[in-house]
Amino acid sequence: MxxxxxxxxxxxxxxxxxxxxxxxxxxxxxxxxxxxxxxxKKKPLSPHTSTMAMIGDAHIHIDYSSPGVRNRIIFGGLLAYDQLWQAGAHMATWIETNKDLIIDGKMLPAGKYGFFTIPSKEEWTIIFNSNWDQHGKDEYEEKDDVLRFKVKPIISDEVTEHLEYQVNKINDNEGAISLSWEKVSIKFNFKVNQ
Incomplete structure (x- = not known):
């Protein structure tokens, strides 16, 4: 029991x-x-961002989506050389200025522009196009180009993980716009037309 x-x-x-x-x-x-x-709540792979600066009386605004490198070869890999690129992800990158600018000795009238490039190993073609509101380069037409010029790419040992634009003041009348991604940067100066 x-x-x-x-x-x-x-x-x-x-x-x-x-x-x-x-x-x-x-x-x-x-x-x-x-x-x-x-x-x-994952972070987007290509977050939408912008940069802007005042150079004298000129307000320069760049709006873009910023893709990451994510262990990929970007230039000459993901982005083929000598092919048009919308210089960002998703919608075309756009640049707006409220003042006329002189770039590469040519006038860029005040306005809003699609910003495109044609990357290559030796030089890049920079393009300001009147059609700023388009997905990628879907509606790009060369006849809408307002300004084209070439720049030499700068190659670095350091990787810029996410595409980054900068507008930097040189003085009250001059500035520089730069784009950096992966191990490549491009840069060009501009003057505010007085």
Missing amino acids: KKNIHLSVLLIVLLIVSCKQDVKKVVVEEKATETSAEPD
Whole structure:
């Protein structure tokens, strides 16, 4: 009889302990389900961004999506040489100026422009196109180019992970626009037309 009581007590204790562990397991599983039910808040692969600066009275604004290198060969790989590129991801990159600019000895009238490039190993073609509101280069037409000129790329040992534009002031009348991505940078100066 005593054996049966001890055995019964032991079974009851084991049952209680087992139930408590099952309850804990259920609570943990419910919390895990609640957490995974939240929307995925991953950072976009090509975040939309912009840069701007005042050079004298000129307000220069660049709007673009900034793709990452993500262990890829970009120029001459992902982006073939000698092919038109919208100089960003998704929508075409655009540049807006409220003042006429002189770039490469040519006038760029105040306005908003699609910014395109044709990268190559030795030199890049820089293009300001009147059609600024387009997906990628889907609607690009050369006849809409307002300004074209060439620059030499600068090759670095360091990798710029995400495409980055900068507008830098040289003085009250001059500035520089640069693009850097992977191990390549390009840069060109401009003057505000007085």
